[in-house]
Amino acid sequence: MNSAYTWHPSDKIIATSNIGKMMLKHDFEQYKDFWKWSVEQKECFWKETVKALGIQMKRQYDKILDIEEGVENAKWLSGAKLNIVDSCFQNAENAIAVIYQEEGGEIQTVTQKALASLVNRIANGLVEKGFKKGDSVAIDMPMTLEAVAIYLACIKAGIIVVTIADSFAPHEIAVRLDITKPKLVFTQDVILRSGKVLPLYHKFSEIKEVHCVVISVGEAISLKENDMFWNDFLSDNTSFDSVACSPEDYMTILFSSGTTGAPKAIPWNHTTPIKSASDGYYHHNIQKEDVVCWPTNLGWMMGPWLVFATLINKGTIALYYGAPLGEAFGVFVQNAKVNMLGVVPSLVTHWKAAQCMEKWNWSHIKCFSSTGEVSNPEDMQYLMQLADNKPIIEYCGGTEIGGGYVTSTVVQPSIPSVFSTQALGGEFVLLDENNEPSDKGEVYLIPPIMGLSTSLLNRNHHEVYYKNTPRYKDQLLRKHGDQMEKLGNGYYKAQGRSDDAMNLGGIKVSSIQIEVAVNSLDFVKESAAIAVSPVGGGPSKLVIYMVENTLEGCHNKCDKEEKLKQVQQIIRKQINPLFKAHDLISLESLPRTASNKVMRRKLRDDYEA
DSSP states (O other): OOOOOOOOOHHHHHHHSHHHHHHTTOOOOOOOHHHHHHTTTTTHHHHHHHHHHHHHOOOOSSEEETTTTTTTGGGEETTOHHHHHHGGGSSOSEEEEEEEETTTSEEEEEEEEHHHHHHHHHHHHHHTTOOOOOOOOESOOHHHHHHHHHHHHHHTTEEEEEEOTOOHHHHHHHHHHHHHSSOEEEEEEEETTEEEESGGGGGGGGTOOOOOEOOOOOOOOOOTTTOEEHHHHHOOOOOOOOOOTTTTTTEEEEEESSSSEEEEEEEEEETOOOOOOOOHHHOOOOOOEEEEOOOOOOOOOOHHHHHHHTTTTTTTEEEEETTTTTTHHHHHHTTOOOSSEEEEEHHHHHHHHOOSSSTTTTTTOEEEEEEOOOOHHHHHHHHHHHTTTTOOEEEEEEEETTEEEEEOOOEEEEEEEEOEOOOOTTTTTEEEETTTEEEEEEEEEOOOTTOOOOOOOSHHHHHHTTTOOOEEEEOOEEEEEEEEETTTTOOOEEEEESSSEEEEETEEHHHHHHHHHHHTTTEEEEEEEEEEEEETTTSSSSEEEEEOSSSSOOOOOOOOHHHHHHHHHHHHHHHHHHHEEOOOOOOOOBBBOOOOOBBBHHHHHHHHO
């Protein structure tokens, strides 16, 4: 078993790690005992964590945890008044808060003082335009300095931020705007990436009722009536006092695709980022002045996670504006002296095939992190060697968690593509098909856990996560949807999803969303979308099963290659241009249960077999 370990922490790494310091403070010699304390004595653990993170409060909490309304409705920091953005500015004014590079440009640095000044100018701009606490504003733009500042400014002003991935098609944007109804959208005219000019503001041309503030990075464009350019929006006032909020006040609305087509609108409150920062502190070992890079977007939970996990831990956010696919990104990681680099596994697969990162000096990297998809051990071994054998923090969680539920640490041996521990402060159980505890089964979380959502904007939260769930040791369990296997050494290995959701390139999407798009093609009678794991593991591939439409007048005489091409085009147009259909298979009928539900799991098993 030990021969499988590819990285061992030294005594020095353990002693200087954030986990090691907390273990020493509380007289724990073994990590497993420290984790056990974190879940058995949650109030003590989170008191210590809130203190270690330096969470700023305008009024101290009365109780760290209040479960009077049940564990599924747990309230954290009960009685407190705070604004989580205050905790993002605890470093020295001249400390580097953001380091960034435009594609083809030079590295730029922004101090904490300069970032705070920009954040305050944006917050004052919102107030001067009549926005007040509780209003909502959307952000649909790449992960740039301005995006980070806008995000922080809105929250600082008590405004709820709706985050939308810049890759979404107009229809998907419209769906999210309809759910949340923001009064303003911050966006860019275009996205400059890989030498291409990709329209972004144009996606809002058909959404008449939405007003936009547009950051111009391309050639001059004309704006719709009542829209304005960025420079006309900004205030000159660089002072702004954060708006006091209750811990349960919404600060961000993120979207996660479930199994019913429309995305779930998941609110984060002012305590959710504490979970993100805690995972950054303990599991990713982010320390003061560390440079953290994770190619991401505010529309995916890792965008807000990056902001809070880095800034609350007094680190530096590293942003590369181009695509992280080629040598230019590798040079950025080298020159920015990145200490923690996050990836999605499909990105590493690309790097390995292209051999584009091997000549750069990544010696400043202390650890990697991988999330969003099931990873491939060979690819992860390759990634570790790019920084002379550094550990990978495998990280799996969800938008509705604010972080991870299973992950790794720098105080335990690192094995590619497996998780070494349940996340500190949280606990789960694996249940088999008979709802019995098992070493291989579906993940059920055991609340309360800091960061767990307690409401949804467009669904019944209890029905989604708690209705008809089994009990474990007389404890209420919360559905999650992942399948995990506990290995003989106590580590965990991901086994994909148990529901009809899938991760494609790190983006979560439901089967039904894809099927609705595919079913609009006239040669398709009905379809089933599944994600399959390649032999040997690795990122999931999208496979479409379809029943052909035999009605007269349907254009179903083209060959499979042409049909697959049309399927690809409709998915890119209506869902996401980054998604790729790997295969298209025709069936006479789709397998169904007695209650007429499509048996996607059977299709997945058949295809992988």
